[in-house]
Amino acid sequence: MPTGVALRDVREQLFDAAERILLRDGPSALTSRAVTDEAGVAKGVLHRHFTDFDAFLAEFVIDRVGRMDPKAAALRESAGTGTVEGNLTGALVALFESVAVAIVPLVTFRVQLQVRLRRTWPAGVPVLTEAVIVIESYLGAECERGRIAPDADVETLAPTLIGAAHLLFADRAGPRPERDAVRKMVATVIAGVVR
Structure with missing residues (x-):
């Protein structure tokens, strides 16, 4: 240049x-x-x-997490429409086909990046932690609409869905899971609470 x-x-x-x-x-x-x-x-x-490469990476991760905000709003607004299973499946596929899966090992294996992120992100891997918050908010909205049992433990369901989806998408070298596999996992996790 x-x-x-x-x-x-x-x-x-x-x-x-x-x-x-x-x-x-x-x-x-x-x-x-x-x-x-x-x-x-x-x-x-x-x-x-940027002061150094880890500062660059920390801002990169935070920028990519910030891009989840419009998707979070769209998922929450979908409450009461379509099916709970379909909405969650779509959201999880969109999340894990993004850069999110690749950010997880980046954060996991770069200790200095973790240290920098802790200054603004108190716990967890930022992308996955934000995704849990998004799913939890959506599930809460569905509880309010009566499509999920009012006593559903959304604080446990949300990380369960994120963790299970992460396992499906974690193998970067293999083929991506079929949408139907994600839908089946979602249906299994929420089976006891969907009305």
Whole structure:
């Protein structure tokens, strides 16, 4: 990249490059050099915008978690429409076909990234913790509408759904689970509470 050329939305350009690498090659391939090469910028660009690579990764993770907000709103608004099983299946497939699955091992294996994230994220792996909150909120809305039993333990159902879905999608090298497999898991988990 020639000097003196203004970059537009450099942070987003770097985040998008990191996401492509993460999805294509996995967390072990995610280096500052790989990100800047993928983004088509000089290596120094990343370090002009972030104190170090872990600071970049922490902001990348938080940015990607923030992108869940519109999806969370859409899921909550779907309460009372369609079927509970169908709504949850769609939400889980969308979540786990995103960069979420690739972020989990990234956060798990980079201790300094965990330390940085703890400054703004008190517990858990950010993407999965946020997903639990989204699912819990949706289940609560369905309880209010009477489509789920009012005494349903949504605080246990939500992480159960996220954990089970994560297990279905965790193998990055194998084929993605069929939507029907996700639907079957959802139906099994919520069977005792759906009205």
